[in-house]
Amino acid sequence: MNRRKALAFLGLAGLALAGRPALLLADSADELANQGQDALTDGNPAKALPILLEAQAKDPRNDRVEALLGRAYFQQGDARQALTHFTAAVRLNPEDTLSRIMIETISQFPQPTAGAKSRETPPRRSSPLAGEARAERQALLARNASPHRDGPFRLLIDPGHGGADSGAPGEGLREADVALDLSLRLARLLAAIPDGPTVSLTRTADVALPGWARAALAGYYGADLLLSLHATRLTTEPGVAGVALYTFARTPTDALAGAAAKAESMASGRHVADLGRGGQEYFARAVRQAAGTGHTVRAAALAAVLARSWPADAPLPLRVGAGPFRLLAEADAPAVLVEAGFLSNTGNAALLAVPEKRQALAKALADALLAVVREPAKIGS
Incomplete structure (x- = not known):
């Protein structure tokens, strides 16, 4: 290894070492999910949403993050986005019964998109x-x-x-x-x-x-x-x-x-x-x-x-x-x-x-x- 290559190697190593503390300090998707959930519990979906979107970017297959995103959008009144994320949560985790319930709950309301079909169940007998x-x-x-x-x-x-x-x-x-x-x-x-x-x-x-x-x-x-x-x-x-x-x-x-x-x-x-x-x-x-x-x-x-x-x-x-x-x-x-x-x-x-x-x-x-x-x-x- 010549002098130029050695210096380049040491420089890259230094950058890697310098960046490692930041990586260690970065929040995981689950940690971000906890922060987002705390914000939702406090009634602040606007604060929770960017946190949860960051968590989703870190772990796109995290069903808990998807469920919390559904909750955040639902609390903001965006039923269609909420339905999308609750559906994703159930797809990732079929055992997520609460997300299933929310899908059924949201689907009782007509969605504001042309061609959308209501999933309302008609009464079993007319009265x-x-x-x-x-x-x-x-x-x-x-x-x-x-x-x-x-x-x-x-x-x-x-x-x-x-x-x-x-x-x-x-x-x-x-x-x-x-x-x-x-x-x-x-x-x-x-x-x-x-x-x-x-x-x-x-x-x-x-x-x-x-x-x-x-x-x-x-x-x-x-x-x-x-x-x-x-x-x-x-x-x-x-x-x-x-x-x-x-x-x-x-x-x-x-x-x-x-x-x-x-x-x-x-x-x-x-x-x-x-x-x-x-x-x-x-x-x-x-x-x-x-x-x-x-x-x-x-x-x-x-x-x-x-x-x-x-x-x-x-x-x-x-x-x-x-x-x-x-x-x-x-x-x-x-x-x-x-x-x-x-x-x-x-x-x-x-x-x-x-x-x-x-x-x-x-x-x-x-x-x-x-x-x-x-x-x-x-x-x-």
């Missing part, structure tokens, strides 16, 4: 109420009531049941249709309020969604409150009527709370088949998190404010209770279940069959919820 629920959904979408409108309080509305799970069995109205129609009316009312909450829904069409997925979505959305709407049938108690607001308790506060919890559990089932493909792990983690936090205490405080704020002119009176409702135990957020009337009661069923009465009931719920949104300092944490 006037199902048609009215679809009309409410279109009205909600027409008002641009995005699930991620800015707001100080994050509300996740969960229309109970759906798809093959029609809710409490019986003649007449489907519980799933009643729950969806009321939920969409409520979301539409809240979306029209400038200082209202950020509103998300677990479903906007007649689609099935297992309870564990609803519970996980509460944490995914960072919900301050999960409000699950139902209208069950208690065939052994046909005289029971009105609106019932429930929080979680291992022991029911009364016989009615116990009967309602049992009825909802029997209607929904456990969806054991849906706990595969990675869902069971997420479900178990959500349960552990809920059990280790003050979600139940917080939910009781929120429920108390809702009850105090229930309008005197509401179409149905309200009662409060607690019981072993599975969804409320599993939810990764403070959660309240509302029986918006009882379909086993002929008077309640007749009221819920009238669109104007359902609108009045949704308005009463919206008014009570606004008391929670606007007076958070009065609510214990």
Whole structure:
């Protein structure tokens, strides 16, 4: 090796050594993913997005990065980009059940591209109420009531049941249709309020969604409150009527709370088949998190404010209770279940069959919820 080649070799070696600390200090894709996730948890998708894109450039086959990119775009309101990344996450990791759920959730909304096809599942049987629920959904979408409108309080509305799970069995109205129609009316009312909450829904069409997925979505959305709407049938108690607001308790506060919890559990089932493909792990983690936090205490405080704020002119009176409702135990957020009337009661069923009465009931719920949104300092944490 001559002198010129030796100097060139030493120069290259020096550059390599000089650059090595920088390489050692460079963040890996997983480290960047952690930073991006922290930004998303803080509610800052604009900060998270460039970090996650850098992570994607470092490791294009990292399914966690793709899932977080989907979440970042979704929080920014870009449903199409979110769908692209959630789909990539599932392609890379078929066990990513949460990304699968988000694909189904996003696909309930029409995408703003010509020729795009909605994946909405039509109701399994035609009914006037199902048609009215679809009309409410279109009205909600027409008002641009995005699930991620800015707001100080994050509300996740969960229309109970759906798809093959029609809710409490019986003649007449489907519980799933009643729950969806009321939920969409409520979301539409809240979306029209400038200082209202950020509103998300677990479903906007007649689609099935297992309870564990609803519970996980509460944490995914960072919900301050999960409000699950139902209208069950208690065939052994046909005289029971009105609106019932429930929080979680291992022991029911009364016989009615116990009967309602049992009825909802029997209607929904456990969806054991849906706990595969990675869902069971997420479900178990959500349960552990809920059990280790003050979600139940917080939910009781929120429920108390809702009850105090229930309008005197509401179409149905309200009662409060607690019981072993599975969804409320599993939810990764403070959660309240509302029986918006009882379909086993002929008077309640007749009221819920009238669109104007359902609108009045949704308005009463919206008014009570606004008391929670606007007076958070009065609510214990």
